[in-house]
Amino acid sequence: MSPEQASGKRADKRADIWSFGVVLWEMLQGKRLFSGGETVSHTLADVLRSPIDFHKLPGSSRCGHHNGKQESGIWAENHRTG
16 A cells, blocks of 8 residues: 555555555565554554665665665655655
8 A cells, every 4th residue: 555545645646656666676675565563554654654775675786876865865755745
């Protein structure tokens, strides 16, 4: 579920893009992006609040012009305004 849906907003094209990104991440990592907990509520809380460490992706060290703080800041800014 996309962050917009988890926060009660109307789902749109962004939900599909979010879902694709999560599936792609999980394929590359071989594990879940959001481990959540024992309930759906815990997982939704992770979707809304957990930072995403893009440096865990294979080959991310080759993107030398960005560091984790910049990516996280851009992600957070786009997420709040998007």
